[in-house]
Amino acid sequence: xxxxxxxxxxxxxxxxxxxxxxxxxxxxxxxxxxxxxxxxxxxxxxxxxxxxxxxxxxxxxxxxxxxxxxxxxxxxxxxxxxxxxxxxxxxxxxxxxxxxxxxxxxxxxxxxxxxxxxxxxxxxxxxxxxxxxxxxxxxxxxxxxxxxxxxxxxxxxxxxxxxxxxxxxxxxxxxxxxxxxxxxxxxxxxxxxxxxxxxxxxxxxxxxxxxxxxxxxxxxxxxxxxxxxxxxxxxxxxxxxxxxxxxxxxxxxxxxxxxxxxxxxxxxxxxxxxxxxxxxxxxxxxxxxxxxxxxxxxxxxxxxxxxxxxxxxxxxxxxxxxxxxxxxxxxxxxxxxxxxxxxxxxxxxxxxxxxxxxxxxxxxxxxxxxxxxxxxxxxxxxxxxxxxx
Amino acid sequence: xxxxxxxxxxxxxxxxxxxxxxxxxxxxxxxxxxxxxxxxxxxxxxxxxxxxxxxxxxxxxxxxxxxxxxxxxxxxxxxxxxxxxxxxxxxxxxxxxxxxxxxxxxxxxxxxxxxxxxxxxxxxxxxxxxxxxxxxxxxxxxxxxxxxxxxxxxxxxxxxxxxxxxxxxxxxxxxxxxxxxxxxxxxxxxxxxxxxxxxxxxxxxxxxxxxxxxxxxxxxxxxxxxxxxxxxxxxxxxxxxxxxxxxxxxxxxxxxxxxxxxxxxxxxxxxxxxxxxxxxxxxxxxxxxxxxxxxxxxxxxxxxx
Numbered sequence: 001x002x003x004x005x006x007x008x009x010x011x012x013x014x015x016x017x018x019x020x021x022x023x024x025x026x027x028x029x030x031x032x033x034x035x036x037x038x039x040x041x042x043x044x045x046x047x048x049x050x051x052x053x054x055x056x057x058x059x060x061x062x063x064x065x066x067x068x069x070x071x072x073x074x075x076x077x078x079x080x081x082x083x084x085x086x087x088x089x090x091x092x093x094x095x096x097x098x099x100x101x102x103x104x105x106x107x108x109x110x111x112x113x114x115x116x117x118x119x120x121x122x123x124x125x126x127x128x129x130x131x132x133x134x135x136x137x138x139x140x141x142x143x144x145x146x147x148x149x150x151x152x153x154x155x156x157x158x159x160x161x162x163x164x165x166x167x168x169x170x171x172x173x174x175x176x177x178x179x180x181x182x183x184x185x186x187x188x189x190x191x192x193x194x195x196x197x198x199x200x201x202x203x204x205x206x207x208x209x210x211x212x213x214x215x216x217x218x219x220x221x222x223x224x225x226x227x228x229x230x231x232x233x234x235x236x237x238x239x240x241x242x243x244x245x246x247x248x249x250x251x252x253x254x255x256x257x258x259x260x261x262x263x264x265x266x267x268x269x270x271x272x273x274x275x276x277x278x279x280x281x282x283x284x285x286x287x288x289x290x291x292x293x294x295x296x297x298x299x300x301x302x303x304x305x306x307x308x309x310x311x312x313x314x315x316x317x318x319x320x321x322x323x324x325x326x327x328x329x330x331x332x333x334x335x336x337x338x339x340x341x342x343x344x345x346x347x348x349x350x351x352x353x354x355x356x357x358x359x360x361x362x363x364x365x366x367x368x369x370x371x372x373x374x375x376x377x378x379x380x381x382x383x384x385x386x387x388x389x
Numbered sequence: 390x391x392x393x394x395x396x397x398x399x400x401x402x403x404x405x406x407x408x409x410x411x412x413x414x415x416x417x418x419x420x421x422x423x424x425x426x427x428x429x430x431x432x433x434x435x436x437x438x439x440x441x442x443x444x445x446x447x448x449x450x451x452x453x454x455x456x457x458x459x460x461x462x463x464x465x466x467x468x469x470x471x472x473x474x475x476x477x478x479x480x481x482x483x484x485x486x487x488x489x490x491x492x493x494x495x496x497x498x499x500x501x502x503x504x505x506x507x508x509x510x511x512x513x514x515x516x517x518x519x520x521x522x523x524x525x526x527x528x529x530x531x532x533x534x535x536x537x538x539x540x541x542x543x544x545x546x547x548x549x550x551x552x553x554x555x556x557x558x559x560x561x562x563x564x565x566x567x568x569x570x571x572x573x574x575x576x577x578x579x580x581x582x583x584x585x586x587x588x589x590x591x592x593x594x595x596x597x598x599x600x601x602x603x604x605x606x607x608x609x610x611x612x613x614x615x616x617x618x619x620x621x622x623x624x625x626x627x628x629x630x631x632x633x634x635x636x637x638x639x640x641x642x643x644x645x646x647x648x649x650x651x652x653x654x655x656x657x658x659x660x661x662x663x664x665x666x667x668x669x670x671x672x673x674x675x676x677x678x679x680x681x682x683x684x685x686x687x688x689x690x691x692x693x694x
Contacts, residue, residue, distance in 0.1 A: 037604040039504040169666060190647075193662045195670060198610045200601045203399040203531070204646040210526070211392040224506055224604055232600055235511070235528040237518030257508040 012274075026060045026313055026320065027068070029086030031079060031097040031107070034071040038197075038223045039100050040253050041298050042071070045121060047291050048299030049096065051283070052306030059304075061313030067216045074099075074197065075175065076106035076157060083107040088159065096305050099298065101125035101144060101171040104311060117326060119309060121302040124349075126175050127286060130382035133347040133366075136323065138330055140304040140337075142270055143349050143380035144172050145179030148246045150268040150354035150374040155245055161364045162187040163245075164214040166205050168196035168221060175251045176220040176247060182381070189214050200228045206236045214242060222248045227257050234261045250359055252296040255366050262359040262366065270350075272357045272370040273302045280338040294367070300338045309337035343377075347386035347389030351379045391524045397639065402509050402639025403529045405538035406597050410611060411618040411630040412545060414588030419625015420562040421579055423472065424480050428496035428590050428615070429608025431467075435460045435591025436500060436598040436607065440507035449512050456595050457588055466588020468580045476579075506604035509595075529658040534596050545627050558582060562625060565672065581651040600649050614641075623687025633689060637673055644669025 030049060032042035046069060058065055061208045067091055074080035079098075086092045087110055095111060095118045098104040104123035111118045112134040120139045122130065129143040165180065165188055167173035173193060181188055192205040208219050211293040217238075221229045226249035233244060239261075250262045252273060273284050273294055283303055287295040310332055315329035318320040332342075333344050342352040362388065414428050439456035446452055467490070475486050510529055518526040519537040549555035552599055560568045594608070601607070616639050622629025649665030655665065680687065 035504075037504070037506050037602070040506070043504065074393060169663060190660070191662060193666065194645075195666050199666075201403060203402065203528075204396055204575065204642045207392065207395045207399060208646060211395070226600060227506075227600055228600070232528075235516055235518070235530055235600060237526055237528065253505075257506070259510075 004034040024063070024065045025307075026063045026094070027066050027090065027092045027093035028309070029071045029083075029090060029095045030067055031072050031082055031086070031095065031347050032069070032102075033074045033099055034069065035073055038074055041122075041223055041296070042356050044253060044296050044299040045097065045099070045302040048283075048287065048295055048303040048360065049306060051287055051290060052303040055282070055286070056310050058320040060310045061316070061318050062302050063313060063318045064316045070099070072098075072103050074103065076102045077112045079103035080106040080110065084110050087111070087116050092188065092244065094118065094309055096302070096309070097121055098123040100243065103131075103174065103249070104128065105171060107135075108137070111137060115323060117309075117312070117323060121305050122298055124171075125171055126173070126178075129349045129380045130385035131387075132384035133388055135327055135388060136347040138308065138344070139350065140308060141301045141350070142352070143382060144175030146378055146380050147268050147270065147354060147381075148176045148179030148218070149246050149381075150378065151218065151245055152180040152185075154266070154356055154374050155180075155218070158216075160186055160215045162189045162214045164189060164209040164212050164217045164242075166202070166209065166219050167191075167193055168199075168216060168225065170196045172222070173220060180218050180247075183219075186215075197225065199235075200225060200381055202229055202232050203236075206232060210236070216245055218244045219244060219249055221246075221247045223246045225255070226250060226254045228252075229257055230261050230265070234247060238298040239265075242298035250368070251298075252294040252368060253298075256293070257366065258359075259366050260361070263361060265359060266371070267357050267368075268374060269297055269353050269357050269368075270352050270354050271366055272355055273300075274367075274370055275339060275355075277338070277340045280340075281350075304335075304337050304339075305350060307337065308333070312336040321338070345379050345383045346388050347380070347383045348388075349380050349383065351377050354378055394522075395525050395527065396643055398525075398535075399646075400639035400642035401635055402535050402638070403642055404635035405535050406593055407614055407618050407638055408613040408631050408634035409512055409538055409541060409589055409593035409596065409613070412541070412632055413586035413593075413629045414612075414615050415619040415622065416558075416582055416589070416625065417586040418581055418619060420558055421476065422574040423475060424483040424487065425472075425586075426484060426612070427467075427490035427494065428586070429612035430485075430491050431464055431587045431590035432451075432594035432608040432611070433498065433605070434463060434494065435594030436509065436603040437502055437507060437594075438591070440509045440599055440603045441502075443509055445471055449510075452509070453592075453595050457592055460591025460594075461546035461584045461588035465580050465584035467587070472583060473576070473579075483497055491609070497606050504605065506602060509598035509603060511599045515599075530599060534600075535542055535622070537592075537596060541589070542627075542631055549627060554581070609632060614673070615616070619675055619687075621680050621687060623690040626687065626689040629687055629689030636676070640672050640676060641669060644672050 032045045034042040063370050070082040095116050099122045100121050105125050115136050118137045119356045122141050124142050124144040135356055165177050167177050189382045311334050312326035312329045316325045331344050342350040345351050353373050354375045357368045357373050358371050360369050398635045417423050417425050435456050439452045443452035445600050475483050515530045521527050546592040618633045619630055622633030647683050648669050652661035652665050
């Protein structure tokens with residue numbers, strides 16, 4: 001368990017409205033994975049969140065901030081426990097985080113039942129965009145299907161006739177495969193779903209893909225598994241024979257480990273570290289200065305949560321009981337996002353661009369670069385199922 | 390058919406990796422009668438050492454050799470400091486004690502190397518596939534794993550069956566007190582055996598590092614498979630571990646490769662895709678359950694037991 005309360009000293013500057021009397025701090029519960037191999041993702045999210053708080057002077061809408069970090073250990077049962085703890089015993093005003101779709105789905109009920117203001121910064125389970133959308137739950141990421149849909153569109157542009165799909169067998173893996181199949185117009189000649197998260201040897205699946213002889217392989221392996229998949233793909237001698245198209249498999253966390261192996265493998269993403277807006281430049285530059293490494297899209301999405309929450313708390317002048325007013329403000333997405341401006345759909349999932357990114361070598365460094373915009377202002381296809389208008 | 394052979398090779402390769410891990414485990418379990426849950430930690434340490442030495446020396450081969458030596462040394466130090474105190478106690482105490490060690494090593498690795506995991510990069514000439522028979526391309530490095538494990542198997546057989554040290558090891562397994570009474574330094578012998586087991590675990594960790602992973606807790610899932618292997622093979626039997634490792638590797642890989650398609654004939658694609666991997670991982674445990682029912686001492690019970 002990681003607890004880092006940040007209670008700024010009450011300063012003379014605190015001469016805001018009468019709301020101040022009711023609420024001394026904004027209490028935020030932050031759930032992510034801080035142990036095990038995927039702690040790398042959780043740490044990147046925490047780093048970005050902390051940086052975001054630094055950038056607003058560690059005050060949200062004028063109120064000092066207290067953050068309670070909780071480790072979901074990448075397990076749905078632990079995630080829901082920690083969520084309940086944050087709501088019931090810590091009485092937090094906001095819950096932020098969630099990497100994993102299955103952890104989020106398990107934790108959604110206590111969040112929705114208690115009407116806790118929630119900002120999901122990664123997990124994009126399609127149920128959240130559809131029938132289980134909630135007035136108090138916002139996403140700063142995407143719906144799972146959107147990124148692979150963009151990849152499918154790109155593969156159409158490349159004239160790829162038949163693909164082989166490999167993904168892990170859990171909520172997000174299935175959403176990703178469904179997403180690519182929706183936009184991709186060619187033939188899907190094979191699909192493999194591997195045990196998650198413990199299967200790390202993909203020899204059987206790669207042999208199968210080679211035997212099927214597709215024009216391309218579409219793959220989704222988040223976190224460390226992405227490193228293993230790409231490494232084994234290259235070792236099998238497939239790079240240069242059957243091209244790979246990936247989502248969430250090569251990111252700023254895995255690239256320093258993959259280096260040359262990742263070069264030339266295209267991916268789709270809603271944020272790339274070289275997006276040319278001022279907020280993003282500041283975020284990336286300050287992140288590198290503070291933590292001596294590059295932020296990933298997980299971090300970028302989490303950084304945006306600070307802006308979103310700040311806009312809401314500012315709008316109600318620090319009176320956190322006005323949930324309706326905060327919700328209305330958040331629906332406007334009136335803050336400076338690292339991905340440029342985006343808007344919210346009725347289901348509180350961003351309507352945003354998706355970019356084509358490529359891993360390239362720059363001097364001794366390997367970086368992800370934006371190559372093109374694949375889709376503009378893309379909205380997820382589940383928003384019709386969400387009863388909110 | 391070619392595809393089937395390729396999948397069998399994949400299975401054998403996984404089996405060889407399991408053998409390296411299980412051989413050390415079965416030596417320690419069979420000869421020293423110690424249940425060692427920290428065996429997976431030695432496997433993890435081997436991989437971390439190799440990744441670190443690869444950065445220091447810039448040479449893959451040097452890294453592998455150094456990692457082997459250091460793994461053996463760490464194993465022997467561990468035996469002297471902690472494990473030695475567990476021999477006289479019950480198996481439950483072994484489990485508790487070595488589980489504590491496992492947690493200790495996970496946290497130690499996090500403190501020393503950080504949570505991010507490391508990468509052991511292969512020399513570029515190993516980053517390709519070769520045509521071993523017409524139509525079958527196989528990754529060079531996976532072939533290296535198979536050959537290295539075969540060499541280790543032969544070496545182990547030679548050491549245990551043909552050398553004086555091996556004779557003492559076998560004697561120590563049959564009757565610890567008697568060997569001690571005959572003037573053999575049994576304490577030193579056990580330290581050496583534990584060091585050998587640690588070196589084997591470390592070697593398994595090193596060999597898998599370039600294809601799988603170097604990260605905290607990497608030994609825990611595969612350790613379960615290694616225990617299955619030594620139960621199927623017969624506790625204490627190197628030969629049993631060898632055969633059982635190949636059997637388990639083949640069942641796992643071939644099951645994963647073919648079960649979803651077979652099930653696809655009778656079920657919907659989606660259900661088959663979910664059920665296939667689940668069934669193939671279950672099938673290993675079903676084999677183990679079958680062995681425990683019909684041949685509880687394993688396929689090749691060690692002669693002494």
